[in-house]
Amino acid sequence: MAAIINPQTVTAEIKELFEKxxxxxxxxxxxxxxxxxxxxxxxxxxxxxxxxxxLGALLHxxxxxxxxxxxxxxxGNYGVVNHEGVGAAWLAGKGFSxxxxxxxxxxxxxxxxxxxxxxxxxxKLSEASLQTMMQWQGGLMSPQEVQTFQQHPFFEDIIKxxxxxxxxxxxxxxxxxxxxxxxxxxxxxxxxx
Numbered sequence: 271m272a273a274i275i276n277p278q279t280v281t282a283e284i285k286e287l288f289e290k291x292x293x294x295x296x297x298x299x300x301x302x303x304x305x306x307x308x309x310x311x312x313x314x315x316x317x318x319x320x321x322x323x324x325l326g327a328l329l330h331x332x333x334x335x336x337x338x339x340x341x342x343x344x345x346g347n348y349g350v351v352n353h354e355g356v357g358a359a360w361l362a363g364k365g366f367s368x369x370x371x372x373x374x375x376x377x378x379x380x381x382x383x384x385x386x387x388x389x390x391x392x393x394k395l396s397e398a399s400l401q402t403m404m405q406w407q408g409g410l411m412s413p414q415e416v417q418t419f420q421q422h423p424f425f426e427d428i429i430k431x432x433x434x435x436x437x438x439x440x441x442x443x444x445x446x447x448x449x450x451x452x453x454x455x456x457x458x459x460x461x462x463x
Contacts, residue, residue, distance in 0.1 A: 275364065275365035275459065275462075275463045277365075277456055277459035277460045277462075277463055278456065280364045280365060280455070280459055281452050281455045281456040281459065283364070284329075284332070284364075284452065284455055285448065285452045287332065287335040287336070288303075288304050288307075288335065288448055289448075290335075290338070291303065291334075291335045291337075291338055292304030292307075292335065292448075300439065300441050301438075301439050301440070301441055301443075303331065303334055303335060304448065305443060305445060306331065306438050306439060307327075307328055307329070307330070307331055307332075307438070308328070308443075308445045308446065308448070308451065309434075309437075309438035309439070309440060309443050309445065310327040310328065310330060310431070310434045310435055310437075310438040311324050311325075311327045311328035311451060312443075312445070312446060313327065313434040313437060313438060314326075314327040314328075314430070314431075314434060317430075319430075321454060321457075321458050322367060322369050322370050322427075322458075323373070323427055323430065323431075324454065325366070325370050325454065325455065325458060326369070326370045326372075326373030326374060326427065326431055327373070327430075327431050327434055327435075328451055328454075328455075329357065329361060329366075329370065329374055330354075330357070330373060330374050330377045330431050330435060331353060331357065331435075332357040332360065332361065332374065333352070333353030333354060333355070333356035333357030333358075333360070333374070334353045334357075336353075336356055336357065336360055337353075353378075354374060354375050354376070354377055354378045354379075355375055357374045357375075358371040358372070358374040358375035359371075361374060365459060365462065365463060367462070369424050369427065372422070372423075372424040372427070372428065373424065373427050373428055373431045376419075376422065376424070376428040377428060377431050377432050377435060378403075378407050379408075379411075379415075379419055379428075380419075380428045380429055380431070380432035381395070381399065381403055381407070381432055381435075382403060382407065382408055382409070382410065382411050382415075383411055383415075383416060383419050383420075383429075384429070384432060384433075385403065385410060386410045386411040386415075386416055387411075387416060394436050395436065396436075396439065399436070
């Protein structure tokens with residue numbers, strides 16, 4: 271039997287994660303975890319994305335914030351190993367759609383895909399992002415992995431989130447308040463449940 275989802279409780283949990291742990295450095299980057307994720311969501315908004323794509327962008331790195339709630343292996347000073355899987359599983363348990371969870375779970379394979387299929391993309395990666403990819407996240411994709419990844423039902427959404435992810439590292443970004451996004455989460459969950 272599936273757990274009953276309480277939109278207010280889930281929203282409060284996510285807000286608490288951001289408030290308690292979002293001010294930490296975004297692993298090897300010049301911004302905080304919160305700034306990075308808000309910037310990513312705001313890029314989705316600026317392109318007229320729907321609510322699920324905005325929330326996928328916002329929550330793509332929630333696995334890093336969960337390291338304090340769960341025992342997780344770290345990538346040196348670069349965050350949580352399999353943060354994408356940790357985050358996606360946690361969000362699925364909180365009632366988020368398969369589409370949102372796929373954007374979270376697949377944003378690391380998307381980095382591998384883009385570097386493999388477009389060598390120029392490698393130059394867009396920060397040193398931290400490149401190092402984590404090569405050391406902890408599987409490196410370049412094989413031709414079979416590329417072909418399989420291209421068949422993912424949410425391929426286009428995942429690639430968008432990945433591209434926004436690389437751009438969401440500006441130190442001087444003007445951000446909407448976290449409350450704006452927790453309001454979106456609450457509305458989304460209320461409409462779903």
